[in-house]
Amino acid sequence: MESNKNFTEFSGLDMRASIRLRQLHSVLRQPSSQQTLSHTTPPPTPDLFKVTPKVSLFDQKIDIRVHGLPSKVKVTLHAVVEATWRRERVQFASCGHYVTDEHGMVDVSKDESLGGTYAGVEPMGLFWSMEASPAGPRNIRMVQRNVERPLPYHLFVYLGHLSLSDLHVTQPSPRPLAITTQQRLVKGAEVRRLPIKEGCVRGTLFLPPGEGPFPGVIDMFGFAGGLMESRAAMMASHGFAALALPFFNYQDLPTTVKDVNFNYFEETVNWFASHSSVKKGGIGVVAVSGGATFALLMGWKLSQVVAVVLINSPIFYVLPDLYCGDRHFTRGGELNYERAIMTSEGLLVKNAWMYTEDVFIPIWESSTRVLALISDDDGQVPPQLGDKLQAMYPEERRHLIEVVHYPGAGHLLEPSYTPHCRFCFNPPSGSDLLWGGRKKEHAKAQEDSWHRIITFLHTHLPSS
Incomplete structure (x- = not known):
């Protein structure tokens, strides 16, 4: 598993970083709940995400940061949303490959994605690069029919650089280190x-x-x-x-x-x-x-x-x-x-x-x-x-x-x-x-x- 590889690779870090990585690694051993994220409240995990604002208009830029990780660690940021296509629930997903800085942080507005569904410094890459989940049909389009309902985007961070297939097709699913949700509004609350x-x-x-x-x-x-x-x-x-x-x-x-x-x-x-x-x-x-x-x-x-x-x-x-x-x-x-x-x-x-x-x-x-x-x-x-x-x-x-x-x-x-x-x-x-x-x-x-x-x-x- 990719997370095991990264744990071994970075075991020579300084003591504080090594302890932190062991704490994160222990999370990976817990049963994954990714399959039910669209139906239940995400479980508590290490507070690594800072997403601002947590509720926004659909065309508003979002600030996404991950902190509290060891330095120079490969991580994958992953976003998932569900929409309705021809009266069926379908899933769209994206991912970006990052390396934490010397402070154990990733700032999506400044740091470069090295791969995934987008590359380069792309503050909104997790949103515009979304594509149909590899586990579902490909000939679909994201359409928000119900404009009264906020669209919840589930955001994850994983150890290692993982593809969408790794995240959606591989079984058992990798365990995320942290999960948060960002709500996107098509219609302003007072419209x-x-x-x-x-x-x-x-x-x-x-x-x-x-x-x-x-x-x-x-x-x-x-x-x-x-x-x-x-x-x-x-x-x-x-x-x-x-x-x-x-x-x-x-x-x-x-x-x-x-x-x-x-x-x-x-x-x-x-x-x-x-x-x-x-x-x-x-x-x-x-x-x-x-x-x-x-x-x-x-x-x-x-x-x-x-x-x-x-x-x-x-x-x-x-x-x-x-x-x-x-x-x-x-x-x-x-x-x-x-x-x-x-x-x-x-x-x-x-x-x-x-x-x-x-x-x-x-x-x-x-x-x-x-x-x-x-x-x-x-x-x-x-x-x-x-x-x-x-x-x-x-x-x-x-x-x-x-x-x-x-x-x-x-x-x-x-x-x-x-x-x-x-x-x-x-x-x-x-x-x-x-x-x-x-x-x-x-x-x-x-x-x-x-x-x-x-x-x-x-x-x-x-x-x-």
């Missing part, structure tokens, strides 16, 4: 969550604490359908009145995206922009993937929409025809499925889109501000589309659009410290989709893009 059923509008409105009114933002996801609340809840934690807006496969909305009608978005904008909790003078829309094509259409046609954030968006409607009421509203590009590629990780679609400039949504005709975030390793949307959209703007209006490219990032560009999902099962397509991206580059892109989104919205939405 209000209000289910919405107004006319044809469905969704959830999140309001910051206080009287208001607040800058208003509509938040939409892509063609997986249903209601996704996490990003809107996080935006409300940053001072926005945020409406998480589903547009199909939810309650009495259309069951398929091809039956969506543009008048749904028109009614939503009219209702939301006039809401007593939303500042007058215009609202914003944040959307990703296929949902972002509706954001483009809203920014083009609806004057109340003054700012749009596009996250890896096609710049044309991605289905053949869209109607507004009974009137034909727009046509779009099409997919040539013969040009789609099934890889070992999932379906690669970005080279299968068929389009011409005459189907581009002409948002450049409006005065709407646009922030287009582009992942250059996107497996679903061609990254050059953002540049093509910017090129359509007349020179005198080009200040209205900002295009930001992220080399090495994949399609699912989410808020800071969300684990990278390179591929996962996609119910509408009935197969795994390759989203693309490389873990470290994707993490840096998410941190930068989330900051840009919040700043962009605060800059271009009414502030008084």
Whole structure:
């Protein structure tokens, strides 16, 4: 066992360190309770961890330190969290390999991880580098469906440098030296969550604490359908009145995206922009993937929409025809499925889109501000589309659009410290989709893009 090896290796330390290591080693002989950590309170162990704060917002940085160990000892820091994927409980995990300093301490904000699921000085590496547990399915994505419930991250420290397989597959499981829990909140404690059923509008409105009114933002996801609340809840934690807006496969909305009608978005904008909790003078829309094509259409046609954030968006409607009421509203590009590629990780679609400039949504005709975030390793949307959209703007209006490219990032560009999902099962397509991206580059892109989104919205939405 790795811990025995380390005990023998460091038995020549000074007396105090040797005694301390023997005390820690004795912990390893106790029966492991790791298998039940998600269901019971962690047992008392040596107080080696200092985690600040113990409760935080999901996009907040955490200070993690380990102390009280002998100097120059190899240790593994390990994080585990459970989430729900397609109504099943699944586990995500990460680990970093460290060596204690001359004081027997590891400070994750300053010290280098030598391996594991991330390497280098990465203060939030234990969070953004998480991946599906080796003991479970790989084609899954971390999604926090219940935004009211804090997400508990269990943190462990082990002697030796251990891999995720060592920690999750090897039996019996290694014994941790210490355990603590850090609670992550998608929604700030004082943010209000209000289910919405107004006319044809469905969704959830999140309001910051206080009287208001607040800058208003509509938040939409892509063609997986249903209601996704996490990003809107996080935006409300940053001072926005945020409406998480589903547009199909939810309650009495259309069951398929091809039956969506543009008048749904028109009614939503009219209702939301006039809401007593939303500042007058215009609202914003944040959307990703296929949902972002509706954001483009809203920014083009609806004057109340003054700012749009596009996250890896096609710049044309991605289905053949869209109607507004009974009137034909727009046509779009099409997919040539013969040009789609099934890889070992999932379906690669970005080279299968068929389009011409005459189907581009002409948002450049409006005065709407646009922030287009582009992942250059996107497996679903061609990254050059953002540049093509910017090129359509007349020179005198080009200040209205900002295009930001992220080399090495994949399609699912989410808020800071969300684990990278390179591929996962996609119910509408009935197969795994390759989203693309490389873990470290994707993490840096998410941190930068989330900051840009919040700043962009605060800059271009009414502030008084």
